Amino acid sequence: MIRYFSLDPATLEVVPREGYRGRTVPEIQDLLFDEVGDVRVSTIFLGFALQAGGVPLVFETMVFGGARDREQVHHGTYAEAKAFHDRMVDEVRGKP
Numbered sequence: 329m330i331r332y333f334s335l336d337p338a339t340l341e342v343v344p345r346e347g348y349r350g351r352t353v354p355e356i357q358d359l360l361f362d363e364v365g366d367v368r369v370s371t372i373f374l375g376f377a378l379q380a381g382g383v384p385l386v387f388e389t390m391v392f393g394g395a396r397d398r399e400q401v402h403h404g405t406y407a408e409a410k411a412f413h414d415r416m417v418d419e420v421r422g423k424p
Contacts, residue, residue, distance in 0.1 A: 329380055330376050330377070330378060331344070331376065331377045331384055332344070332345050332375060332376050333345060333375055333376065333377065333384060333386050334375070335357060335373045335375075335386075335406075340406040341406075342384060342386055342404075342405070342406075357372060357373040357375070358370065358372055359371050359372060359373055359387070359406070359409070359410075360389075360409075360410065360413045362413075362417045362420075364417065364420045364421055365394075365420075366393045366394070367391065367392065367393040367394035367396075367420045368391070368392040368393060369389065369390075369391055369392075369413060369416045369417050369420060370389070370390050370392065371387060371388065371389040371390075371409050371410070371412075371413040372387070372388050372390075373386060373387055373406075374386050374387065374388055383404035383405075384404060385402035385403060385404055386402075386403075386404070387402065387403040387404070387405070387406065387408070387409035388400055388401070388402050388403075388409075389401050389403065389409060389412050389413050389416060391416060391420070394420060396416075396419075396420070
């Protein structure tokens, strides 16, 4: 069962919503993007969660290029997503 969500722009809190009112694809929102050489780290808000229960994993961080190409991790909150995004950027830059 797909669950749909919105992202409150003021608080960055995830808010449940009833379907997508006729739209077939959720509006994916780019939140964070960093480019280090030829490697890009991107974090987006998906707007939906595929898992049936628990915290909806509606944020996705993905790496494009380099040794970790196509690695992706899903998160339940903006704070978790931002922390992981920043950690990945530091790793790409070679910082411990």
